[in-house]
Amino acid sequence: MRRLLKIYLEKPELAGVVFLIVLAAIFQHQSGGVFLNSFNLQGLLGLLPEVALVAMGVTLLMICGEFDLSVGSVFALCPMVMAVMLEAGSPFILAYAAGLLVALMVGFTNGFLTVHFNIPSFITTLGMLFVARSITVVISGGFPPMLPPDVLPKWLFTAYVGPGGMFRMSFLWFVAVAVLLTVLLQRTNFGNWIRATGGFLPAAQSMGIPTKKVKIATFMICSLLAGFAGTIQVMRLGAPLPSIGEGLELQAVAAAVIGGTALTGGIGTILGGIIGAILIRVIDNGLVLSQVDANWFKLALGALTVFAVIVNSWLRAKAKAIKVETST
């Protein structure tokens, strides 16, 4: 037990991995072998990057001790800015850069308001959730802009690649971002500051870490990833709907939490966020394949989230108790 707890503390995402394997086995059985066939996996992997990119950003921010509820709205706003500019005849590069810049600005605003007025990010980003969504709908003019044909570089973001067209390009982007973020968090001094800031703010401050700047930067990374994910979805669908990403913020938080990220900050891994996102996709997909009423999805997701938090905090409390024993 002691060994297990130690492993758990070092790799909080492991519980999620175990659950994922169990779930995959169940769905594989229930669906009569359809779940793990290449056609279904292709579908799964095609949608995964969009949720996972958002979840990774939210995970990073939660490790830094903050929340972002506006990611779903940024997910819609960023591609909408891009689409509106494209419709007006601007070249793709410019429109794309403008979209991402808007995402960065939203992240900066979230971070700046949170750290300088010392308000919970739950509130600032809840406000931003409405503001960004509202702007999205307003600039869309009520219905999606008409994109000139062939203006989107789908080959770069959503085309199928690999053996048998197994992956979309977006999957490669997702892997690249995942590696980058993991290195950032685990292997760079900036990552150390993020974890210290979220782990115990007074300590980070007393060691001279610019915690405000660290938080603002992390808010910006989170927002940028949400915006990027949104552009991928729009390129996959071919049309920028102002309503995309609704509810995504909660799925992202759920993914982070299921993957072992602590709500209190300081604990968690990027891999955990990814595993949480995979679990969410798998549940959604597996329920459909098992021909269960799709409305059960939210129930399953909600139950799993609460379950994960309970298990995590129980394990942490347990681990703590053991530590106290051994130290005296």
Place this chain on the structure above:
Amino acid sequence: MTEPIIQVRSLHKWYSGVHALKDVSLDVLPNEILGLVGDNGAGKSTLINILSGTQTRTSGEILFEGRAVDFRGPRDAMNAGIETIYQYNSMVPTMSIARNMFIGREPVKYGLFGFGMLDTKRMADESVKAIADVDLHLRSPDALVGELSGGQRQGVAIARAMHFKSKVMILDEPTNHLAVKETEKVLGFVKSLNDLSITGIFISHNIHHVFECCDRIVAMARGEIVLDRRVEDTNMDEVMDVL
């Protein structure tokens, strides 16, 4: 006569309505361990927070090694060689010992604009050495600080301060909430500062501890210094009387 390592001249500190430090002047000599005592709210923490850069003074002057200094943040003080150890807040429990040792001062490879890849091997090696240097026995630099006892944590904080070659070590109630045995350990660290040629400022509410490990006692009350004696020239009763 040796030149003081820290000279505080007519220091005042106002917190909106509160006059927390009233014209405080104090010389700290190199290599001495100064015990700072006083009732709750006497201004001890305020004084050392100004010395460690976490707060700014309202007026007055501070000289470090003979030169006027103006610390804008904890990093300035740390760079000058003043390291502060607080009761709780100098370690992140969810991070490893090695990472805690280097928070904010990480050795990096391939750095650019102050960002870079952590030199994790160096961090591990140097923290093992630093911890051994203070005679602390810990299994691994990868253990989480949250797994350590309170006394061990203070030991790591002290090892960290030594590793970064601090000249002055300020300890603000480092033994609060520690069990007797753990307290003994921390007091041992404080006493060992002398041998390491480090100047110590030790704040405690426990007068016995102060007499046990300090060379000089400074007592504060209501924002002023009310007593300043070498240990051999005073006794506990006199100190208790002025407080």
